[in-house]
Amino acid sequence: MLPDSLVIGTRRSRLALWQAGYVRQLLQKACPGLTITLQCVTTRGDRIIDRPLSAIGGKGLFTEEIERGLYGHTLDLAVHSLKDMPSELPDGLILAAVPARGNEKDAFVSRRYQSLSDLPRGAVVGTSSLRRKAQLLHLRPDLTVSDLRGNVDTRLSRLDDGDYDAIILAAAGLIRLGLSDRITSLLPPDQFLPAAGQGALAIEARSDDEPVLRLLQAIHDERTAAAVTAERACAAAIGGSCQIPAGAFASWQGGDLVLRAFIASPDGRTCLNRQATAPAADARKLGYELGKDMLAGGGEALLRSLRTTIKGDTL
Template identity: 55%
Template sequence: MKCDTIIIGTRSSKLALWQADYVAARLREAYPELTVEKRLMTTKGDKILDAPLAKIGGKGLFTKELEQAMLAGEIDLAVHSLKDMPTEVPEGLAIAAITKRADPGDAFVSNRYASLAALPAGAAIGTSSLRRRAQLLHARPDLTIRDLRGNVNTRLAKLDAGEYDAAVLAVAGLKRLGFAERIREVLPQQLLLPAVGQGALAIETRAADAAVRERVAFLADAGTTACARAERAFLARVEGGCQVPVGVYAQPAAAGIAVEAVIASLDGARLYRDRVEGAAADAAALGTELADQLLAAGGLDVLHELGLLLDRQ
């Protein structure tokens, strides 16, 4: 069974378009006879910009409309930042490929200060991520964390307008859009563990669409896929469907794969961190094991308190 045309559904932000164009170019390069088209769509996360991500649903905000269009047969695949994808994929859909990971780090961006350490007490740093908020406050409880929503260009524009002293954004997104020079410091993972899948792209298709799945299979990176399995298994164990202040990162190690993760209270006062190593074939089990360790160490209490706090807001 062959497919002669593939329609890629994408959000209209510059980063989403870069991601879709990247996959489209790779497909055209691999299959010169293939027609690849783009269809621009708008998601709930694109429409609601005046509320924190955690309050309006967190995961799935940037994927649901694309997934509905796939199930309806209007598009054939979607390219997501893996970190934006819920751990549960809707019935009838599947992640057909996870690409080789770019830099998974978080970038400190500021027009006035050279590093996080250089920020004075009380400085306002912008981020929409509970993960970043909690870990930043653990390292610098004297900072003021303010919500910063919008696409990469919008966030940089708000920073340039003087609304914040600094902001934290994903290194990969900045580099993909040509903003590498805006990075003043890549924050060390000892201070700030990344989000699940940060830096990798996920190509989502209909589960039963063997022809499209076959076309995109060459884009999959085995090492990144194994690491993503561990990270997503960790998140699936602790998440409960909403955005939570956790960081997790898996990478190759002597034993096969090493997974490190953190669960922190929203104010950063309590932080639980640990790591496990094991065979890459056991990636998902390792992620689950690490989640259980951190939940038992005190992470479960933190997440319960966070749920009550968000319900009251």
């Protein structure tokens, strides 16, 4: 028997509320008459905004408090940006559904310059992501990359105030908030790899909640799920977190998935790129094996160096 009401957990930001509202619309279209309430939760990642994500912990910063609501049965499901979710979920919780993916690309946003290549030497680019910083410096080592935290509106305001010459944001977030006009140009994945799962939404639920799991299948997209499964398996194989500059993106080629991934040093000087193809049915294996191939091809030594740096910065 399907449930007649649900409580969805979400962060409080405008983007998070849009995403939860979008999932509510999908569910109510699939199951007319279903009553759905949104419940806002403040996460640790929302509270700490004066330090880079890499300095306050890995992924899970935006999910842990919401997951407590799932465990406590005050929430029936949770909606997250998939790129913010850890590769491994806590016991008793699962990635129950993934709707069709939005735009996976990163967006270059500037009031004065049309593209990354147009920026003058020494231009200041804002981002809080080590992945974006490493790729920016790999492509343009002459740039200055400065930390930028806060929600989408806050980041755009700081750009408009002149704190930065450009900023890098997820295109999907701008599009979902009706801010497509702020996108100056899109950074193609063959030059600038997104985070694993970027542009996709994740619906998390209790693994034993059969009525909710059955309901969620109505909005699950198999093609998106296969692609992000490969990406997340690759991230898990290399130990991906906010503290590691890494990215992965899987595209479709007929019935196959083409997975591209990278690991880099924070300064962008070292950047390991790999690509592999496999049938979509082998998505998890594809990601895992590509991740292990990257580690064997120099990634393990790079990660050891990164961990030493992180440990030294923490002391």
